[in-house]
Amino acid sequence: MSTKVTTTGVTLKTLPSVSGNNSHSGENRVRPKNEPTAVKIFVTPTESQQFNHIGVQLLQLIRNGNTKQALEVLGQNADLSFCDKAGWSAMHHAACSGFVDLIIQLIKKGASVDALDYSNETPLHKASRKGHAEAVIVLVTFGAGISAVNSNGETALELAVKAAQTTVVETLCMFGVEVLLQDWSWSMIDENELSKKQKKMIELLLKQHSRNSGYTQKLIQFEIVHLKARENKCLEKLGVEVIGNDDVEDEKVIGNDGMDCDSFFLYCGKMTSEYSDVTNSLKDNHEIVSDIYECRLWCNKRKTLRLSVRLNTVLASNENLVIMSPAEKIGRIDCIDKFTEHKNQSKHHSVAYVTISVKTTSVAFYFGKRIEPEKFSIGSEAVTLKPKGEPEAEISIPKGSFESEGQMSLQIVDTKEVNEEEEEDKSGDLLTTNIVDISMTDGQQPKEEIGIKIPIHNKLSEDDAVVILATSCEAPCSVDDWEVMEAEMDESGKAAIFRIRHFSIYAGSSKEKVKIDLPGVVDALERSINRQRKIEFIFLTKWVNADTSLLVIEGTAARKSDSRIKYWARQGYNEKSLKRSKESRVKNGQRFMFTFMGNLVEVSREESFALIFQNNRDNFRMFSLCLDDPNKPITGEVKISIENEVELTIPLKKSGLFSCCSAQRVKKITNIEHTSLQTISYDVIKPKEPVPPKPEPNPPKPEPKRLSDQTLNKLGLVKYKATSTRQRT
Incomplete structure (x- = not known):
């Protein structure tokens, strides 16, 4: 049983351990609107624990912004379970103030990154509301849940949006937070009345919303890690390994606060080309052979980052691997190793060792091959x-x-x-x-x-x-x-x-x-x-429930289509729903657009989706569908179009004193045109409900065994025959 201890002007309570659990002792508490936030500090020590003045001092120092003294006190084994009147722990206060170094040390001492206050808010909620992006990065790196909701049902993203913290919104989107636009009330405001920050916020949210399916289908993946300068780290699900750098001094760098200064935070993400605009920089004589990679670094003191990247391709002797990016000079390829994994050499890959320039916070790149005579x-x-x-x-x-x-x-x-x-x-x-x-x-x-x-x-x-x-x-x-x-x-x-x-x-x-x-x-x-290929598109659907169905569209060579259909059938897609398009001749890197029409629409309500054909991968996209009108049949249409860049020449108006004598000036621009290939009608086949088995007939009851008159007499029983004239006595 805990006991409330009151001191002069200071009262403290211990914070229950709630890491990974949304329930805690104060979850039903509703704070009055006029209640001040954390004016006094409360503590309730356990029966075996004496009052810990160091824990009280730690909270006070963090609240007052004295981080240097707080770090010193933290080294004296301060009790991190204390919280103030609002249920804020030391981690909550550090996150709210954006004290990154202090957050890292608190985590090393065992403080929970998912601790809850009496409003069900985690430290991530506090950092997001106040706009401390680096604090958000540190918390997520060490396991903070980005989907946690407070007592009002708000996530960290929603708090950041309400507080107009654009940088935090961008950071949370980078970590794959789900954006459900139907949960938001959107006002139809004239675009000219929006500020730059508001326009940026809406752009980020809409872009992240379009990527929801990419995270679900693992077409967008990422890892975020905390590393030291010479530390190697394998990011297995990305096929990437970070190689320790040699461009920092050998001696360990120690800051004035006693912390290591050679460590840094690294975000490494990988996405298919359909979810990125980076491939718009692809040159005519290049073919893309990889996904799009993005690296972001924080607390960084280095100029380069060395990586090894696994690529599902092997180059011919007249092909050169190149690293490409919207930036002019992104880095260099140091060497390439080739590997074969199968006896018949049908499965092979290469590993490219690259050095990336990280002078800027974020770099995006991908690999292509260039054929040189x-x-x-x-x-x-x-x-x-x-x-x-x-x-x-x-x-x-x-x-x-x-x-x-x-x-x-x-x-x-x-x-x-x-x-x-x-x-x-x-x-x-x-x-x-x-x-x-x-x-x-x-x-x-x-x-x-x-x-x-x-x-x-x-x-x-x-x-x-x-x-x-x-x-x-x-x-x-x-x-x-x-x-x-x-x-x-x-x-x-x-x-x-x-x-x-x-x-x-x-x-x-x-x-x-x-x-x-x-x-x-x-x-x-x-x-x-x-360098063209003949492909066809196959369409298969899968019934999920009365509200949702799945559609997969894959572009594949005709000789491979049967094996791919069997693959999708093993994933639960109905072979009877199969539709095929006519064959098309396409180049590597060709961009297709799928436009949904009819009564079946994509749940995001977007109309068009892209698919970029690449020779060294399976080219498919999966869609979650719903009925636009529940009273109409479960049918839909998809229009397939090819997207091409067309260079246009536009004459410019003549101007100036001698414009009548000057030659006509022109401007060349690149325009995107769509050529329709075919429209495919498809439907979703509802599975037949299983017929309940017929109940087995009850087995006949055994006839009761009749005893003979002789047996009855031996038992002292008399057998009477009932007649219509005499009753049994």
Whole structure:
């Protein structure tokens, strides 16, 4: 039994341990409106605990802002269970004042980051209301719950919004707080009447609301950690490892308050490209091969951050990995390791070691690959070239083939993926070699015949032969742009040999294939050159309940669609609801837009959603659906569109004294256009209710055993026969 102890002007109560529990001794207490906050301090020591004056002193020092003395008192084993009249602990006061160093030391001493006061508020509520973003970061790093609600049902985010603390709102959104717009009352105010802070707040909330599904489906993930300068840390769910930096002094840095100054807080997040605008900076000759990464640092004294990042791709010899960002100079790639995880080498990945510049608080980046042609210096002497991109290939240039010295550009284009798209055709691959693109940078053409040898990667039948298709068009687009040339097989039968007098684009194919299906062969060549893939979209739905259904849309190659349908069926999606789109030819990085129409709408009430196609991943999006009108059927439509950037030239108005004589000035802008591909109708199939099993018939009751007259007589019983004239006695 606790006893109330009163001293002169100071009364204290112990704070119950409530970490991870929303119930506490003061949860039913309603504070009067006019009640002052924490004027006196109360304590109730336990029977075995004497009054702890150090704990009282600690609370007073924190309330008065004397952090240096508070840290000294904290080192004297102060009792952290004390709270004031409002139920505020030392952690509540430190968070409310934004004393980051003190919060860290309190946590090290065992103070709870989820302690509740008598209004059910945690330290995170206090820090959020007052706008102390760094205090919020520290609390969340050490496990504070961002979804906790006070006695009024308010989260830390709601308190920050009401107090117009924009930085805290942005920080909580970064930590994945759920924004439910239906819980807010939005006033239809003219945008011109809003302040910059209000506009920023609304922008943050709407953006976070659109990302709710990303957090649910784990398409957006993050980790936040507290590290020392040379500490290595594996962020497993992100596929990232932090490597201890060497750009800080070897000696341990100690601050005036006795704290380590070489530690820092790191937020590392990863999201698919659909939830980020960063990929808008992608260049034409680059292909994205990773998710979007974001790093933020606080309490940081370093200039760089070293990371190792796992990538689900392996580069070809003519491909270079690049790190890209909206910032001009984000960092560098130190080295790349390649790994194979499966015996048939179907699963492989790379690990990129990078050094990131962290001079600013936040950096966002992603990885892409750039295809670069090989360069060869050509003189007057004879030379045989062996490209790295095709080691078994040879290009024999005789003496005096060119009028002057120059540089030859050679690019090898892999045809494996295009052949795999056509592997359902049992007659063999469309292309038997890779594509060779040869040119001189100064436009020269050879005066002598050039011998070329290209390895054959796909076997031919015994009665078949290889032919070469050639084109001099930079962007071939029809059968008429290609010429069929004869070729010979080398002695091993593993390479095609032919001679040319004009540098151009060349590739080998089966003679029989060209004879039967020349348009198909040309189509495969053009898809390889343009790095296009043939995909279709599959639609599957899943009934959840009368109010909610799920829809998954995935873009996949036709040869993979059956296996992907079976995968989604194992996740509970109904195969009978399957819908397919027509095939489309797309480039890596192509952006699609899905627009919802009909009676089924996405629960966020957004109309359009993006999907960016990437070759090295499964390309799908999942949607939670609800009925727009409960009285209408459970059907909906999705319009699929392709998003393209179009460069427009706009004439500018002439101005100035001599404008009549000046040339017309123009301005080039990039505009986004959407081309509709197809509209798919789909429905949600409600599962049949299971028929209750028929009740088993009751087993027949056994006939009672009748005793004989002789037995009855032995028992001293008399058997009477009832008749209509005489009653039983």
